[in-house]
Amino acid sequence: MNSASTDSFETVAGPRETGRGWALARYVVAATLVRSADGGAVVAIVLLAHASGLPGWIAGLLGASITAPHLLGPFIARRLDTAQDGRKVIAISALVHGVLLGAAGLLLPVTWAVAPAVLLVVSGLFGPMLTGGVSSRLPSIAGPSQRSQRRAHGWDVASYGLSGTLGPAVVAWIVAGPGPLTATLVLAAAAIIGAGGVLVLPRQDPPLSAVDVPLPGRTLLAIGRSGPLRRTLALTITVAFSVAVLPIYAVAVAPSLGGAALAGTLVAVYGIGSLAGSALLMAWPLRGDSDRLTPVLALVVAASLAVVIVVPGLVTSLVAFGLAGIANSLFFAATLAARSEYAPVEARGQVFIWVGALKIAAGSAGTAVAGALIGVTWLPIAVVAGLTAVSATVCAVARRRQSQR
Template sequence: MGGFGRYLAAALAARFASEGMAMAVVLLALERTGSAAYGAFVLTAWLGPHVLAAPLAGVLAGRARRPRLFYVGALAGFTAAVAALALLLGRVPMPVVIVVALLGGTCGPMVTGGLSSLVSGLVATGRARDRAYSWDASTYNAAAVTAPAVVGLVAAVGSAAPAMAVLAASGALAAGLAATLPYEVPGAGPLHPAPRAGMGAGLAALWRVRELRAITSATTVAFLGIGSLTTTSVLLATELGSPGAGGVLMTAFALGALAGSLTLGRITAVGPGVLVRWALVATGVALGVAALGSSVAVTAVAFAVAGVCDGPVLTTTLRIRSQYAPDAVRTQVFTLGAGLKLTGASAGAALVGLAAEAPAWTLVTGIAGLQLVAALVHVLAAGRAPAAVEVAPATGPSAASATARAGRRTPGAP
């Protein structure tokens, strides 16, 4: 298995563990304490540090003299926290469990954006790298499909504790595979170039480079809706007379997203900005149709189509970050972008919780509308003239290339 093949295996294993945590934590809390609220508090502690730790994680990864040790250590810390929660949740005072969840959550950015930032150092630029990001995006979708199903199955056969153990084992596999990766490939370049940048430099790049500003703003708005889709699908299925079919709808969406990332996500005939906007619009339209579905079967088909349309968004997002992120803050851009999307998703889930008494079809319609708003946000954010990015204290060739990259336009973008 080549270096990129091992990367995909590591990314899939890590993201499988991450995607399964939401269900596993809640199930384990219910099993040991009888309180779903306990699990919600722990899950909040697990997710909360993602956006807060993203800038620091990006800085540390970019400055690491031994990137292999840093990435393996981050994945090992993530895995250790999953294993500790499996042992401690419901058995020790809650503050201890919360602290463990917070510590594990600080490693979360390296599982998402942090790992994706490695692709540019493993695959040479050009069509091969575009395909690589399509495959990388598919690991998120594949994990979203399989992890909840495996957790639910293991918990049903045995208990939630073995399900958590499966997630910990997957995290350990990811750490082991990360230790075998080549961290510099001829034709691709080093994963972590020499220049250093402060914690604010990544955020500055996200704002000042218009392509990064546009994709970050648009996907954060889009995830206000997508983040609440799981809860809303359960409410919609209940409204359609099948309370247990919420998982069917989300599986249809995830399978569609996997197919979309591997097919539509590889389109390079149009500019990535154009592709993102049309994908967001199509996702919104498909979800609007789903809101009007008269049966679970019809609604599931609409969810699957929405997933196919949503698939290219992640693939293209990864490509844009890789192409336009200044060298000195590349990892920061990936971790911050992922953290902001997760924050949008968390906020969306909270909003649905507050509006849970509303008819489910109106909630789905709102999610669809947010995808259309996200497309408009992308147009507006990308429309301004690009500005050079100042990333201090980076100097020399990498700093020069960062400034040049900031001034490039996305082909096909307005």
């Protein structure tokens, strides 16, 4: 009896696990395509504006036209939680993003900058759907066990790392050949192809009625009332603000390490560290309560940032940047786990998008603050390392007090 049951379980579970593996592979491909389009768009548009003879301040505004609307993403995210098929919402978002990005690229060299800027603003509105919105589909793909969920988060972190590296890298490679317009159109095509990839992902269970799905403001209040989600949001914002300082610091410190061109090498090594961290997560998924893991790993990020400013020489700086990338990947995976495990089912998509949108805003603020403080080279890193350590400690103490109650 037991033997037969075991045989039956194996024949059923084997194909089921294989199916989940293929679904996860499709997820990674689709997510990387749409996120590469979102991640590389700013670089492509800014380079295209320069090639079109526009002044630097207009190029900067055009780049901001893509990123700034991410903050408004949560206000259209409710549709993701109320739709009968959330895949269609994400696919349409990717399609619109790609079409408008391509149209803006075609118009930019031949018309006033305001016309492509309007298209880019609308395109940017859908950016959060391609980041947090896509991630909200992962729990239904990965399987029910915590280990399978955590391993899938490692793949999701890899998708972010690949797109964050691949998008700008592809743009730079194409710009050096056919030019920035071609690069922009390639990114637009990636978003459109990625939309098709989203449609072939497994379908999630039907949502609750639209009446049960909270409005964006209520969702943000719900995040604030939930201890684990509140801490996840606070630490996500803090760490995003902090690691955004690294590229500015790399530019400032590179001349003392051997040449200004080394700034790109330092940032590239950070990206390699991020990918290495995602590989570690695939092999050894995080274990334990995600609400406990997030402050612990935020402290690890703070420690890695402190190491960056104390190590001497090029080789040790490269190692430090790589370790910072690994630490940030581990922390990011913990935040994805916390969002998956603590978000209410009726607002899961909105929770993912709220956290993702505020993370992007925090990263932009971190870059701006770093630029203001970089007159003293080590100061920005020291400030954000201390800020991250304090935030992680406060969240850890708050969690302990909540558990004691």
